[in-house]
Amino acid sequence: xxxxxxxxxxxxxxxxxEVAGKVQDVEALRQHLLELNGAAGxxxxxxxxxxxxxxxxxxxxxxxxxxxxxxxxxxxx
Amino acid sequence: xxxxxxxxxDVVGLLAAGHHPKAGAIVLFSGEVRDNNLGREVAYLEYExxxxxxxxxxxxxxxxxxxxxxxHIAVAQHRTGKVAVGExxxxxxxxxxxxxxxxxxxxxxxxRVKHEVPIWKCEYFTDGTRKWxxxxxxxxITGDANQHVYEFDExxx
Numbered sequence: 001x002x003x004x005x006x007x008x009x010x011x012x013x014x015x016x017x018e019v020a021g022k023v024q025d026v027e028a029l030r031q032h033l034l035e036l037n038g039a040a041g042x043x044x045x046x047x048x049x050x051x052x053x054x055x056x057x058x059x060x061x062x063x064x065x066x067x068x069x070x071x072x073x074x075x076x077x
Numbered sequence: 078x079x080x081x082x083x084x085x086x087d088v089v090g091l092l093a094a095g096h097h098p099k100a101g102a103i104v105l106f107s108g109e110v111r112d113n114n115l116g117r118e119v120a121y122l123e124y125e126x127x128x129x130x131x132x133x134x135x136x137x138x139x140x141x142x143x144x145x146x147x148x149h150i151a152v153a154q155h156r157t158g159k160v161a162v163g164e165x166x167x168x169x170x171x172x173x174x175x176x177x178x179x180x181x182x183x184x185x186x187x188x189r190v191k192h193e194v195p196i197w198k199c200e201y202f203t204d205g206t207r208k209w210x211x212x213x214x215x216x217x218i219t220g221d222a223n224q225h226v227y228e229f230d231e232x233x234x
Contacts, residue, residue, distance in 0.1 A: 005126055007197035008209035019090070020155040020216060046216050048223065050195075053130050073222065076124065076155055076196030077108045077167050077187060 002067040003029070009047070011072055012040035027058040029068060049073050080135040081126055081196075083158045086165045097149035100172035104179040106187050108167040110160050114210070117185070118203040124157045124166065127195040131155070138189045145185070146178040153186055155196055166198075184229045192225040 001023065007011045007052070023029050034041055034072045048055050050069040051062075062068065088107055095103050110122050139151045150172035160166050167190065171183040174179045190196075201207045215225040 006127060006195065007199070011209075033227050038109060046222050050127070050130060053133060053200065069130070071127065071130075072209075074192055074194055074196060075198045075210060075213065076126075076194055077191035 001029075001061060001064055003033070004067060005068065005070045007072050007075070008043055009072055012037045012043070019049060022064075023062050025058065025062055026056055026060045026068070029062060030058070033070070041071060044070075078136075078153065078154075080132045080153060080156050081155055083156075086154055086168050087163050088168055091154065091168055091170055095150045095152065095170040095172050097129060097172050099148045099174060100179075101174050102121055102176035102179040103150070103170065104176070104183040106167075106169045106183050107165045108187070109165055110162050112162045117200075119162065120201045120203045121162060122134060122160045122166065123199045123201065124155070124160060125197050126155070126157050128157075131194050131196050134194045136183070136189060136225065137202060138186055138193070141189075142182045142186050146171075146182040148173050148178070148182055150180060151182065151186065153190055155194070159198075181229070185227075187189040188227045188229050191210065 001019050003019055004016045023032055030044055033044055048070055048071045051066050086220045092105050112119055131211040135153050139153060148171055150170060152170040155167045169187045171176050183223055199207055200210045216222045218226055
């Protein structure tokens with residue numbers, strides 16, 4: 001699947017990258033990202049995840065061709 | 078309606094389009110870039126957005142505001158890219174028959190936009206450093222990234 005990260009997460013990951021193999025759900029993806037770069041742990045704990053422009057729960061079942069966006073807390077305004 | 082803009086917001090033009098014959102009150106909020114934050118000198122800000130999600134969410138927030146208050150006009154536009162000190166980063170305009178609804182709806186819209194819409198600021202300081210900053214940190218209080226503490230709720234209390 002494809003993962004897209006935003007804002008402060010770009011200091012820890014490429015803006016867009018592929019995750020190969022089976023990732024069961026959003027929580028498993030969060031754990032996978034944590035293993036890729038533990039320094040992003042504090043940020044990953046508070047991020048939301050989105051698929052097809054909709055926020056999804058930690059238990060959301062991921063498919064291989066999903067594009068998952070990792071959304072840090074907002075800081076607009 | 079463009080909810081995001083890469084170019085400077087036309088605050089005066091948006092206000093001019095905010096007049097309505099049935100509205101006795103227009104409230105315009107402009108969130109502007111300060112030259113300082115937490116004692117540090119700010120050179121400029123840069124905003125990034127998840128554009129498609131941000132546009133959808135702003136549209137939904139405006140729609141919810143229209144359900145709550147009798148608004149004839151409700152507009153919100155947020156900058157992306159580099160925004161200079163003194164420029165407007167976000168504008169919210171609400172027009173209603175009387176001022177109390179226009180104020181309340183305006184505050185509701187800007188609060189929800191700030192907390193919920195995937196837009197992020199990066200502060201660039203005059204000393205050459207930068208910081209992704211000013212995150213919504215409601216999760217520290219609520220324990221849930223989807224639960225926020227809003228100013229408009231504080232006002233109601």
